[in-house]
Amino acid sequence: MKTNGILDVPDDSVGLVKTEYFTFAVIPDEMRLVSGRSLGPVTLAYETYGNLNAERTNAVLLLHALSGSAHAAGYNSNDDLYPGWWDLYVGPGKTFDTNRYFIICSNVIGGCTGSTGPASIDPGTGKEYGLSFPIVTIHDMVNAQYHLVRHLGIDRLLAVAGGSMGGMQALQWCISYPGMVASAIPLASSASLSAQGIAFNEVGRQAIFRDPNWCGGDYYGGNKPEAGLGLARMIGHITYMSEQLMHEKFGRRLQDADLFSFNFESEFMVESYLHHQGIKFVNRFDANSYLYITKAIDYFDLKADYGSLGAAFEKVEADFLIISYTSDWLYPSEQSREIVRALRACGKHVGYTEIDSDTGHDTFLLDDRQTQRNIANFLRSQFEKHG
Amino acid sequence: MKSTAEHGGEIRAGYDIIIEEVPAHSRVLDLGCGDGVLLYTLQRVKKIDGYGVELSAEGVSMCLEKGLYCYQGDIDDGLADYKSNSFDYVILNQTLQSTKKPEYVLAEIMRIGKNAIISFPNFGYYQIRLQLLCKGTMPKNRLLPYEWYESPNIHLLTIRDFLRYCRGNHYPVKKERHFNVGVGGVSLPTVAAANLFAQYGMFVLDGEKFTGAS
Numbered sequence: 114m115k116t117n118g119i120l121d122v123p124d125d126s127v128g129l130v131k132t133e134y135f136t137f138a139v140i141p142d143e144m145r146l147v148s149g150r151s152l153g154p155v156t157l158a159y160e161t162y163g164n165l166n167a168e169r170t171n172a173v174l175l176l177h178a179l180s181g182s183a184h185a186a187g188y189n190s191n192d193d194l195y196p197g198w199w200d201l202y203v204g205p206g207k208t209f210d211t212n213r214y215f216i217i218c219s220n221v222i223g224g225c226t227g228s229t230g231p232a233s234i235d236p237g238t239g240k241e242y243g244l245s246f247p248i249v250t251i252h253d254m255v256n257a258q259y260h261l262v263r264h265l266g267i268d269r270l271l272a273v274a275g276g277s278m279g280g281m282q283a284l285q286w287c288i289s290y291p292g293m294v295a296s297a298i299p300l301a302s303s304a305s306l307s308a309q310g311i312a313f314n315e316v317g318r319q320a321i322f323r324d325p326n327w328c329g330g331d332y333y334g335g336n337k338p339e340a341g342l343g344l345a346r347m348i349g350h351i352t353y354m355s356e357q358l359m360h361e362k363f364g365r366r367l368q369d370a371d372l373f374s375f376n377f378e379s380e381f382m383v384e385s386y387l388h389h390q391g392i393k394f395v396n397r398f399d400a401n402s403y404l405y406i407t408k409a410i411d412y413f414d415l416k417a418d419y420g421s422l423g424a425a426f427e428k429v430e431a432d433f434l435i436i437s438y439t440s441d442w443l444y445p446s447e448q449s450r451e452i453v454r455a456l457r458a459c460g461k462h463v464g465y466t467e468i469d470s471d472t473g474h475d476t477f478l479l480d481d482r483q484t485q486r487n488i489a490n491f492l493r494s495q496f497e498k499h500g
Numbered sequence: 501m502k503s504t505a506e507h508g509g510e511i512r513a514g515y516d517i518i519i520e521e522v523p524a525h526s527r528v529l530d531l532g533c534g535d536g537v538l539l540y541t542l543q544r545v546k547k548i549d550g551y552g553v554e555l556s557a558e559g560v561s562m563c564l565e566k567g568l569y570c571y572q573g574d575i576d577d578g579l580a581d582y583k584s585n586s587f588d589y590v591i592l593n594q595t596l597q598s599t600k601k602p603e604y605v606l607a608e609i610m611r612i613g614k615n616a617i618i619s620f621p622n623f624g625y626y627q628i629r630l631q632l633l634c635k636g637t638m639p640k641n642r643l644l645p646y647e648w649y650e651s652p653n654i655h656l657l658t659i660r661d662f663l664r665y666c667r668g669n670h671y672p673v674k675k676e677r678h679f680n681v682g683v684g685g686v687s688l689p690t691v692a693a694a695n696l697f698a699q700y701g702m703f704v705l706d707g708e709k710f711t712g713a714s
Contacts, residue, residue, distance in 0.1 A: 458581035462569040466560040487564050494567030
């Protein structure tokens with residue numbers, strides 16, 4: 114254990130970390146978005162772990178999923194109960210080894226944990242953007258990250274890595290900035306979300322729209338649409354787990370009783386779990402951000418954007434490690450295989466493995482040894498090759 | 501020192517002659533690459549640009565450990581996506597007999613590879629014949645170490661079968677090697693009556709010529 118102030122953290126933790134902020138696209142140089150609209154100034158919240166080497170060849174950009182943040186690892190304060198969202202993977206000696214690599218993670222634009230999003234103040238009006246915030250795409254998120262990476266003095270990233278929406282950003286990075294990415298690690302991801310995935314996102318958005326507190330997105334300063342956002346999160350959580358995992362974790366067990374109470378109080382363990390997830394989420398997430406980010410995921414479609422996957426990947430220079438999970442029904446393996454086949458046909462270097470897991474889409478966030486081992490080995494050989 | 505064909509005590513049949521066959525800096529696809537030892541050796545010794553396909557997740561992980569790019573899937577999965585003649589060499593080492601669709605796999609290999617290296621255990625080897633003749637049971641030995649009910653080898657063949665097949669399909673055979681595996685995994689060439697006395701057959705087919713002709 115090492116001690117940071119009053120906080121005892123494990124030796125393989127990055128310890129106390131501070132979120133930094135980078136602002137660019139200051140008026141009149143606003144950032145041009147895919148939708149045709151402009152946004153500025155743009156602030157990105159980011160954290161870094163480890164040290165950039167003298168040759169600047171060991172930088173790894175981590176890309177978060179729907180509900181993630183810049184805070185990938187360690188603790189922001191001594192009072193933090195939980196570490197960052199990918200702490201199981203980031204730290205000294207871990208998969209993304211901070212003794213070896215310089216790790217960067219930023220909050221996406223449209224987000225609500227420090228980067229410019231619908232809850233930010235619109236300099237034009239002095240009020241929160243709300244729904245006047247322009248629609249952002251995965252492509253826009255990546256373009257914003259590009260400014261941050263250049264600001265940090267990095268010409269080429271050793272790797273871009275992320276799961277789910279983070280994997281989409283990783284793919285977009287390789288396509289948008291081929292010369293800047295040596296390798297990419299998309300996990301549990303896809304070149305486009307399925308109709309089923311869009312359907313679940315839409316139900317989540319409708320839950321928010323129909324919350325009377327939502328007020329057309331103009332709820333800042335008043336009561337927040339917590340019921341709607343909580344419900345959206347509960348629905349989302351079902352899609353992140355597999356049937357098997359739910360069965361093992363909760364089964365039909367009751368929370369506090371042995372017998373049915375014959376009323377509508379929540380009594381099954383799985384009900385309590387989902388309620389808990391919903392409540393936890395509304396304390397840390399903005400409902401409008403949920404709308405914007407799910408929309409960005411729905412819009413992502415490399416085939417539509419470039420004509421075909423082959424055309425999308427033609428100029429890509431990166432080497433790939435792509436991982437999918439057998440029990441992931443939200444981003445099923447076939448969607449990863451489709452990416453792999455297109456990359457192979459383009460003659461790119463690509464490793465692909467479908468990991469046998471019971472834990473569903475979110476496996477990439479869990480302590481999965483196979484995922485960790487494969488990424489660590491891939492990164493090591495990429496560093497030997499490009500570092 | 502261990503021979504390149506021996507790894508962890510296990511004999512890697514015919515690795516040495518495949519390594520000898522592949523020219524430096526070739527672009528190589530190894531179908532059914534297992535733990536990647538052959539590709540890794542080729543990468544080290546011949547500086548090849550290597551690609552692998554392997555069914556087991558553990559095999560893929562071991563390839564990643566060696567810095568190889570390996571795809572987890574059936575070997576016939578996605579072959580159709582490759583452009584014609586996109587590899588200098590496509591290797592099918594000790595795998596043909598366990599493919600589900602050998603005809604499809606061979607046709608695709610001939611299309612995507614400028615050269616194909618096909619190596620397989622020879623079911624015509626005299627000890628196999630003797631076992632079937634004398635004992636009346638399915639042969640089980642070092643070449644084919646499985647009981648009939650657990651064997652992945654569903655399309656067993658002899659050297660003569662393969663040659664006939666190539667002739668019938670107009671697959672040009674560039675080179676033909678017949679061998680037994682000796683001490684330390686060294687391949688020992690057989691001199692006469694290959695279909696009777698060779699444990700293994702290795703063939704180099706001219707995929708470029710074939711693709712050009714069709």
